[in-house]
Amino acid sequence: xxxxxxxxKKRAPIPILGYALLGLIDQKxxxxxxxxKIFAETAMGNYSSSPGAIYPxxxxxxxxxxxxxxxxxxxxxxxxxxxxITQSGSVxxxxxxxxxxxxxxxxRGAEELMLRFAFxxxxxxxxxxxxxxxNFSAVLSPYIGELEAFLAANQDRMPLSARLALESGxxxxxxxxxxxxxxxxxxxxxxxxxxx
Amino acid sequence: xxxxxxxxKKRAPIPILGYALLGLIDQKxxxxxxxxKIFAETAMGNYSSSPGAIYPxxxxxxxxxxxxxxxxxxxxxxxxxxxxITQSGSVxxxxxxxxxxxxxxxxRGAEELMLRFAFxxxxxxxxxxxxxxxNFSAVLSPYIGELEAFLAANQDRMPLSARLALESGxxxxxxxxxxxxxxxxxxxxxxxxxxx
DNA sequence: TCCGGCATGTAAGGTGTTACATGATTGC
DNA sequence: GCAATCATGTAACACCTTACATGCCGGA
Numbered sequence: 157x158x159x160x161x162x163x164x165k166k167r168a169p170i171p172i173l174g175y176a177l178l179g180l181i182d183q184k185x186x187x188x189x190x191x192x193k194i195f196a197e198t199a200m201g202n203y204s205s206s207p208g209a210i211y212p213x214x215x216x217x218x219x220x221x222x223x224x225x226x227x228x229x230x231x232x233x234x235x236x237x238x239x240x241i242t243q244s245g246s247v248x249x250x251x252x253x254x255x256x257x258x259x260x261x262x263x264r265g266a267e268e269l270m271l272r273f274a275f276x277x278x279x280x281x282x283x284x285x286x287x288x289x290x291n292f293s294a295v296l297s298p299y300i301g302e303l304e305a306f307l308a309a310n311q312d313r314m315p316l317s318a319r320l321a322l323e324s325g326x327x328x329x330x331x332x333x334x335x336x337x338x339x340x341x342x343x344x345x346x347x348x349x350x351x352x
Numbered sequence: 353x354x355x356x357x358x359x360x361k362k363r364a365p366i367p368i369l370g371y372a373l374l375g376l377i378d379q380k381x382x383x384x385x386x387x388x389k390i391f392a393e394t395a396m397g398n399y400s401s402s403p404g405a406i407y408p409x410x411x412x413x414x415x416x417x418x419x420x421x422x423x424x425x426x427x428x429x430x431x432x433x434x435x436x437i438t439q440s441g442s443v444x445x446x447x448x449x450x451x452x453x454x455x456x457x458x459x460r461g462a463e464e465l466m467l468r469f470a471f472x473x474x475x476x477x478x479x480x481x482x483x484x485x486x487n488f489s490a491v492l493s494p495y496i497g498e499l500e501a502f503l504a505a506n507q508d509r510m511p512l513s514a515r516l517a518l519e520s521g522x523x524x525x526x527x528x529x530x531x532x533x534x535x536x537x538x539x540x541x542x543x544x545x546x547x548x
Numbered sequence: 549t550c551c552g553g554c555a556t557g558t559a560a561g562g563t564g565t566t567a568c569a570t571g572a573t574t575g576c
Numbered sequence: 577g578c579a580a581t582c583a584t585g586t587a588a589c590a591c592c593t594t595a596c597a598t599g600c601c602g603g604a
Binding site for chain 1 (some may be wrong): 397466472473499506511512516517519534535
């Protein structure tokens with residue numbers, strides 16, 4: 157008696173930090189320490205970098221066979237464990253990067269979307285980036301409209317600082333919206349350069 | 353033998369959601385249900401609205417005597433528990449709103465800062481808002497410089513999409529920076545209007 | 549010899565999420 | 577009688593944070 161509710165293997169959900177690590181490891185095999193340094197020193201600093209987050213996350217990725225760690229017994233220094241991505245890791249990364257954008261992802265802040273976009277070109281190529289940007293722009297547009305409507309309806313009843321805080325959010329969304337068009341244009345120029 | 357390390361009463365740290373609730377309750381005594389609706393229906397939707405977050409948070413605020421709940425035995429509907437802010441709640445709110453901005457608060461996203469600003473005028477008045485905006489602008493400025501330098505140093509080695517993702521962050525910060533000046537100007541106009 | 553940088557990890561605790569449970573009232 | 581809305585809550589779990597623990601190496 158086959159159970160049709162389980163026809164696909166249940167994949168344990170991967171948190172954003174897991175995907176960030178996976179994407180970085182895909183770019184270049186790395187140890188936990190390497191990855192921590194990337195978070196601490198580069199503009200990816202909005203991610204944790206704390207050992208209590210990264211090492212357990214790496215262990216979970218390894219337990220799910222998305223990466224494999226190889227402990228180097230090099231001379232000098234302490235042994236370091238270098239992780240590299242596996243086939244199923246690569247598949248999971250592609251699936252994450254290729255997901256269509258959902259409406260509420262924008263409201264919760266665009267962090268995850270930007271992380272996906274940053275990794276996207278290497279893994280899925282420029283045309284996927286272009287699709288993503290169009291998708292992003294299309295999702296952003298109605299949300300900006302909603303915010304404008306809310307502001308118009310309520311601003312008279314709010315203290316000035318509350319109104320300004322809302323306007324700040326609106327400006328940020330508009331800024332991101334404009335960015336999508338700038339990025340699209342940049343890709344067009346890039347394409348023309350290659351074909352020209 | 354007095355223990356000098358405990359000269360101030362240890363205040364349990366309040367998470368952002370707690371402050372959001374405290375600020376809202378300060379504006380108007382509310383029940384958990386009221387507060388959930390605010391998160392769900394207004395532009396404060398980036399905050400949870402899930403009962404599993406809000407009710408425990410309210411209980412913690414009450415346990416810390418920052419709010420007191422009063423269960424109304426009204427006719428009709430189920431009993432609802434309306435919270436109102438206490439004196440020490442008011443003090444805690446003021447302390448939070450008046451904190452100077454720390455450098456890393458900007459890197460972790462400006463959500464909390466904007467929440468503080470939104471509540472600020474009612475509780476601390478316009479002049480505190482002006483100070484806050486100047487402080488914010490001053491903290492933002494060097495961070496934007498850092499990001500620009502990082503981008504200039506690394507953009508040639510990155511895929512186009514990664515560079516664009518970074519530029520998106522930079523544009524957001526610049527947008528917020530410009531907003532601080534717009535907001536400052538708005539306060540100046542507001543002041544002139546009142547004194548004129 | 550001891551400090552600082554490399555490198556990995558654990559323990560405790562807090563916060564939030566999803567999903568579920570409960571109970572009363574209004575309207576059909 | 578049943579569904580929807582009002583209203584509050586719990587339980588299980590996942591995740592991240594801070595703080596600490598460990599161990600090896602090179603240089604002053």
